[in-house]
Amino acid sequence: MAVYTDVTDADLTAFLSQYDIGRARALKGIAEGVENSNFLLHAGAGVYILTLYEKRVDENNLPFFLGLMEHLARHGLNCPLPVRNRSGGALGRIAGRPAAIVTFLEGVSATRPNEDQCAALGEALGRLHVAGADFPLRRPNSLGLSAWPDLFGEVSARADEVQPGLADLIARELIFLERNWPTGLPSGIIHADMFPDNVLFLGDAVSGVIDFYFACVDNLAYDAAVCLNAWCFDKDQAYDSQKARAFFKAYERVRPLTAGEAEALCVLARGAALRFTLTRLVDWLNVPPGALVHPKDPREYVRKLQVLQTIGGAADLGLIR
């Protein structure tokens, strides 16, 4: 359950009075997710998602996120559509938090993604990157390489409580990444959080991509690296290059990777693993009192990072040339 901010009946009635979707029939907090407070909203006109944006979402960025979802939907991608209120706005406030209502997408997340689902993911990511090319708004990656030292600074004193030696491992990895981070790669709109819990399937077909609240402009291949880490490790944290091959084959049918992107893939994957190690570590060590949330285990990403540190090149990651 990720609900940080509760919504009273009075709050909800007042909020919905600004919309043309009828009265609330039910509102249920949603278990999944860790960043925001999400509710399943049954209203007269149908089923929706009500999201109250919490600490990691800067309210000033919401026009970018909501506008991107509308732009991608217009390009035929299955992503949530923000519901506009009578004033034409997609953003409101409820219970003291910025909030929006978006359309509910059918489908279920894959708990153990198979190769076909990894291929469908690759195609969906490629289509997102191509469709994002003409999105007019820009937003830098607030959780990119330049943010990692400060994130580490928030938890360095306590990292070894989570896993002995973790502070030193992170410090050394940061030095490696700052020395080897690629430049000059193709960049554009990326999702930046394309985990299995943010992709909905009907069978092996992608029926929806959600949670665009880390979307930004960054290296397109970095977005692929986030997917490799989130989708192509098995439950024992062994890398599954067959799933990665399926992912890359489908992705490259939409957008072929450049030679520079292929060469940079290992470093990008290590960076993506460190990024999620750090944000999970911050959340793990700072659960707000009373919040109904199950923070995700940073040690899962430490293990992925350690595997990636042993991988020699793009071919080992499943990118076959």
Ligand SMILES: Nc1ncnc2c1ncn2[C@@H]1O[C@H](COP(=O)(O)OP(=O)(O)O)[C@@H](O)[C@H]1O
């Ligand atoms: N548009 C949507 N359609 C269907 N389910 C959704 C939608 N948006 C969110 N959800 C559900 O809510 C959960 C949490 O949403 P998510 O955006 O991942 O959380 P957070 O806001 O914490 O990042 C998802 O895992 C999914 O089950």
Ligand SMILES: N[C@@H](CCOP(=O)(O)O)C(=O)O
């Ligand atoms: N995907 C991140 C955490 C953020 O997940 P969200 O979809 O709930 O925003 C992770 O697994 O560390």
